[in-house]
Amino acid sequence: MSKVELLKRLSDKPLSRKETDLFVNRESEMNLLKEIVEYHSFGIFGLCGRTGSGKTTLLNMVSSKEEKIVPISLVYRESSDSILYNMLYSLAENFLKTKGLEKLAKQIKEWITKEVSTVRGFSLGVSLVGSANLDSGKTTTPRFNIFKAHEYLRKILIQAKKEFGKVVLLIDELDKEKKEEVIKILDSLKFELLQEDVVTIVTLPQSIYKEYIQDRLRMNGVGNLENVIKDVVLIKDLQEHHIKEMLIRRFDKDLEWLEDTSILDVLANFSDGNPRDALWITQKVVIKHIKDKKLTYDSVIETIKEVSEEFLRMLSLTELQRKALNVLKGFSGTREEFVSLLTSKGFARSTAYDIFEKFLTNGLLVQKEGYVKITGKIV
Structure with a gap:
């Protein structure tokens, strides 16, 4: 294999169903998504995970012979309005050649195109001409017709159910938005999405998972998330041996190029479990x-040392924090063990706790299940 081919195999892009051989240790998550598609009759389900954990790839792997799978990538996310229009436009695109839906799909697509061009055209005109030339008493700024958009969304989903029986929407890219915005957007769409025979799986920011679980388990209290999201599938960080396996599959025949396979251990440690x-x-x-x-x-x-040094320069650590980092290199354990190690080296207990919080905030400490570790990005 040429190095060009190797670099292609090492590229960080979502995998397709033809590339399942490169997907490592995600069978559990894939099975959960499959069960959601097959057995749930309706609901909004979240797919949470760190950036780069494989959310888009997991969505790409979802398939069904019985249900109609509709992938939707929210490319335009300037506002909640544009997200609604993007979603509606994607649905129309998917159904343009579907018998019984093509007429409505074409109508929606043409309406959205006209709506967007009107609003964008007015905004462009204001920026080019200048607001000083507009009479605020006589000029009405055109706005998206949100009520019509919601009506169309519900209408096309009802029509799609008549044609296919059950529709599964796979909505990607919403995890790029802030947690508060995501909740607001989903809440605004729940009337259309929470209908029988419509299942929606949407990528969500990882920060939503903890709040969702707290809402679900809280006694005598009602959280907002559980009123919108039926359940959440969490993509956990990979173990180092899984990362190593992923790299072995990517290198393929080029493994012979490596002087020593222990190189893979170093690369896997750097990742902190993130593919x-x-x-x-x-x-x-x-x-x-x-x-x-x-x-x-x-x-x-x-090479990793060069990356580490650049990372540390950006953090602007104090002399005391740098000293603590030297003591803690390779550390893995609980918060109390972290503090205990620093106090044993002469750090005041209060200082050790402050350093713990600082390292957690700036990424030098990585949280795992039940413990923390110094990031592998520091050599």
Whole structure:
């Protein structure tokens, strides 16, 4: 395999169903999504995980012979209005060639195009001409017809159910929005989406998961999330051996190029369980040493050290924090063990707690299930 082909295999892009051989240890999440599609008759379901954990790939893997799967990528997210229009337009695009839906789909698509061009055209005119030339007493700014958009959304979903029986919407990119905005958007769409035989799976920011669980388990209290989201599938960080397995599959025959397979352990440790980070640093290493006859352990460490130093410069740590980091390199354990280690090296207890919070905030500490660890990005 040429290095060009290797770099393609190391690229961080969502995988298709034809590339399932490159997908590692996501069977549990895939099965949960499959069960949601097959057995639930309605509801909004969340797919949560860190950026780069594989949410889009998981959506790409969803398939069904019985239900109509409709993928929707929210490319335009300037506002909740544009998200609604984007979603409606995507639905219309999906049904343009569907018998019984083509007429309504065409009507919706043409209406949205006209709506957007009117609003955008007016905004462009204001920016070009200048607001001073507009008489505020006589000029009405055109706005999106939200009520009509909601009406169309409900109408096309009802019609789609008549044609297919059950419709599954896979909505991607909403996880790029702030948690508060996501809740607001989903709440505004629940009247249309929460209808029988419409199942919606939407990517969500990871920060929503904890709040959702708290809402679900809270006694004598009602949270807003549980009124909108029926359940959430959490994509957990991969273990280092899973990251290593992923890299082995990506390198394929080019594994022979590696001087030592312990290189994969270093790359996996850098990732902190995130596939995207593993692929990013691996690509960086490969590109830097692409002409080398062998990729050596020392050259990989050298590249990671350069990244580490840049990361630390950006953090602007105090001398005391740098001293603590040197003590803590390779640390993995509980909060109390973290504090205990620093106090044993002469740090005041209150200072140790402050450093813990600081490292957690700036990413030097990574939270895992039941413990924390110093990020593998520091060598």
